[in-house]
Amino acid sequence: MEAPVHASPVTLYVNGTARELVVDNRTTVLDALREQLDLTGAKKGCDHGQCGACTVLVDGLRMNSCLLFAVARDGARITTVEGLADGPELHPLQEAFLERDAYQCGYCTPGQLCSAVGVLEEMAAGRPSAVTAPEHPSGQAVPAGDTEIRERMSGNLCRCGCYVNIVRAVDDAAGAQAGAGHGGSEGGAW
Amino acid sequence: MRTFRYERASGDEAAVAAMAASPGARYLGGGTNLVDLMKLGVESPDVLVDVSRLPHTSVEHTGPGGLLIGAALSNSDLAADHTVRTRYPVLSQALLAGASGQLRNAATVGGNLLQRTRCPYFQDPGKPCNKRQPGTGCPAREGVHRNLAVLGASEHCVATHPSDMAVALAALDAGVHVLSGAATRTIPVTELLRLPGDEPERDSVLRHGDLITHVELSAVPEAAHSLYRKVRDRASYSFALVSVAAALETEGGVVRRVRLALGGVAHRPWRARTAEERLLGEPATAEAFAHAVDAELAPAEPLRDNAFKVPLVRNVAVSALSDLAARQSDGTARLPEAR
Numbered sequence: 305m306e307a308p309v310h311a312s313p314v315t316l317y318v319n320g321t322a323r324e325l326v327v328d329n330r331t332t333v334l335d336a337l338r339e340q341l342d343l344t345g346a347k348k349g350c351d352h353g354q355c356g357a358c359t360v361l362v363d364g365l366r367m368n369s370c371l372l373f374a375v376a377r378d379g380a381r382i383t384t385v386e387g388l389a390d391g392p393e394l395h396p397l398q399e400a401f402l403e404r405d406a407y408q409c410g411y412c413t414p415g416q417l418c419s420a421v422g423v424l425e426e427m428a429a430g431r432p433s434a435v436t437a438p439e440h441p442s443g444q445a446v447p448a449g450d451t452e453i454r455e456r457m458s459g460n461l462c463r464c465g466c467y468v469n470i471v472r473a474v475d476d477a478a479g480a481q482a483g484a485g486h487g488g489s490e491g492g493a494w
Numbered sequence: 495m496r497t498f499r500y501e502r503a504s505g506d507e508a509a510v511a512a513m514a515a516s517p518g519a520r521y522l523g524g525g526t527n528l529v530d531l532m533k534l535g536v537e538s539p540d541v542l543v544d545v546s547r548l549p550h551t552s553v554e555h556t557g558p559g560g561l562l563i564g565a566a567l568s569n570s571d572l573a574a575d576h577t578v579r580t581r582y583p584v585l586s587q588a589l590l591a592g593a594s595g596q597l598r599n600a601a602t603v604g605g606n607l608l609q610r611t612r613c614p615y616f617q618d619p620g621k622p623c624n625k626r627q628p629g630t631g632c633p634a635r636e637g638v639h640r641n642l643a644v645l646g647a648s649e650h651c652v653a654t655h656p657s658d659m660a661v662a663l664a665a666l667d668a669g670v671h672v673l674s675g676a677a678t679r680t681i682p683v684t685e686l687l688r689l690p691g692d693e694p695e696r697d698s699v700l701r702h703g704d705l706i707t708h709v710e711l712s713a714v715p716e717a718a719h720s721l722y723r724k725v726r727d728r729a730s731y732s733f734a735l736v737s738v739a740a741a742l743e744t745e746g747g748v749v750r751r752v753r754l755a756l757g758g759v760a761h762r763p764w765r766a767r768t769a770e771e772r773l774l775g776e777p778a779t780a781e782a783f784a785h786a787v788d789a790e791l792a793p794a795e796p797l798r799d800n801a802f803k804v805p806l807v808r809n810v811a812v813s814a815l816s817d818l819a820a821r822q823s824d825g826t827a828r829l830p831e832a833r
Contacts, residue, residue: 309499310497310498310499312500328497329497329498329499329500329542330495330497330498332529351533352530352533352534353526353529353530353596353597356594356596359596362599362600365570365599365600366595366596366599367596367597367599367600368526368596368597368600371525371526371529371530371597371600372525372529372600373500373522373525373529373542375500376500376502376522376525376542376544376546419595419596422595422596422599423595426595430574431570431574432573432574432579432586432590433590433595434587434590434591434730436590438579438583438586438587438721442574442575442576442579442580443576454729454730455729455730456595458594458729458730458731459593459594459595459596459597459731460594
C-alpha cells in the first residue's frame with residue numbers, strides 16, 4: 305500500500321523487535337511510541353526538548369524523542385524504559401533507583417533512567433563532559449562522582465526535586481559497573 | 495503543525511536540487527531546533543529535506559595541522575574528538591557547555607551554526623517580531639530583553655545568536671564550506687552570521703538552498719592554549735548570558751598571539767578584533783586585558799535590563815585571558831597527551 309504524500313512507512317527496532325508503522329510525517333518518535341505502539345513509559349513533559357522526560361536511546365545514544373521525527377529515524381534501534389529490564393531482572397539502574405528512593409511521583413523517572421544508561425556508557429567510553437578535566441585522556445573511562453553526574457544528568461528535570469537521590473543512584477550503578485570491570489553493553493555506539 | 499512532505503537527500507547535489515524545487519522547503523539535520531520551531535508555529539515548511547544521513551560525519555586532517563569537520567557530525571562526537579580536545583580545546587569546551595547530553599547527541603555541526611535566536615518574541619507567533627515577520631516591530635526593545643544584545647543591534651532587532659560552538663569557531667577563524675547551486679565556496683564563519691541591520695529576518699548570508707557541508711579549521715598554534723568560559727543563570731543546561739572564547743600565546747610575559755570572541759552579546763558571535771589588536775606586544779596582565787576589552791566594549795548600547803552584560807563579559811574575558819597567561823607563565827599545559 306502506498307503511503308499518502310504526507311505519511312511514510314517506517315520500521316523502528318523497538319526494544320529488540322521490528323515494528324513496522326505508517327506514520328504521519330509530523331509524528332515524533334515519542335508519539336509513535338506512545339500512541340501507535342502503546343509504549344507509554346517515555347513521557348511527554350514539555351514536548352520541546354527542555355525537560356528530558358521523553359529521553360530514549362536511539363542507536364545507543366540518549367536523545368529527546370519529542371524532537372525526533374519518526375520518519376527521519378526509519379531503521380533506528382530504539383530502547384525505551386520498557387526495554388531496560390532483562391525479563392524479571394531489573395536493570396542495575398532501576399535497582400539503584402529503588403534502593404535510593406530516587407523519585408517521588410515517578411513521572412520523570414523513565415527519562416532519568418534512559419538518560420542515566422546513556423551517561424554510564426558515555427563515561428565508560430571516556431567521552432568528556434563540561435566538568436571533565438581538559439587533560440583527561442581521550443577514550444579513558446571518566447570516573448563518576450557527584451560533579452560529573454550532576455552535569456551529565458542536567459538535561460533531565462525532576463519537579464519533585466529528587467536530584468540528591470538520583471545522583472546517588474546513578475553513582476551506585478556507575479560504581480557497580482566499574483567494579484564489574486566492563487563498560488556496559490547497552491550502547492556500543494563507539 | 496502544518497503537514498509536510500519528507501525527502502531523504504541521497505547526496506549533496508540532490509539535496510540542493512530538492513530545495514531549489516520548493517521555496518518553502520527546509521533542511522532537516524538533528525532537528526533539535528527546527529522541530530521545536532515547527533511545533534511553535536514559527537517554521538511551517540511544506541517539504542523537509544533530510545540531510546542528516548549525508549556522509550559528512552568525519553573529522554579529517556588536512557594539510558599542515560588543519561581539520562575538516564563534517565556538517566552532519568553530532569555535537570557530542572565533535573566535542574569528544576581527540577584532536578579537537580588537544581589542538582582546539584576552546585571548541586570542545588564550547589560544545590560541551592551547550593545544551594544537554596541528549597541534545598548534543600542529536601544536534602549537528604551545521605544545524606548548530608544555523609540555529610535561531612531564543613528571543614521570546616521570535617519564538618511566539620502571537621507577538622510582533624521583525625525577524626519572524628518583517629515590519630511588525632520589535633517589542634523586545636521595551637519588553638523582556640535581559641538576555642538580548644548589547645553590541646551590533648539595530649532598531650529592528652536586538653536578538654542574540656544562541657550558539658556556544660559558533661563563538662569558538664569565530665575565535666578560530668573557521669571556514670564554512672557551502673554548496674550553492676553547483677558551486678562550492680568557503681565563507682569565514684565570522685562573515686556567515688550577520689548583524690541584523692535592516693534585514694533582521696536574515697541570520698546568515700546564506701540563500702535558500704545553500705548547504706553547509708563542512709567546517710574547516712586551519713592550523714592555529716595558539717589554540718592549544720585556549721578555553722571557553724560561559725556564564726548563565728544556572729550551573730548547566732542553559733543558554734549563555736555571556737560567554738568568552740579565548741586563545742593566548744605569550745613570550746616572556748608579552749602577548750604574541752591572541753584570539754578573543756564574545757558570545758551572548760550580539761546577533762552573531764562577536765570577534766573582539768579591537769581588543770586583539772590592542773593586546774599584541776603588550777604585557778599579559780589583567781590590567782592590559784581590561785583596557786583592551788574595555789575598548790572593544792566602548793560601542794556597547796545596552797538596553798534597560800541588560801546593562802549588566804557589559805561589565806560581566808568584560809570580567810569574564812579578563813579572567814579567561816588571565817588564566818591562559820598564568821598557565822603559560824607557570825608552564826602548566828592543561829591538555830591531554832598527544833598521541
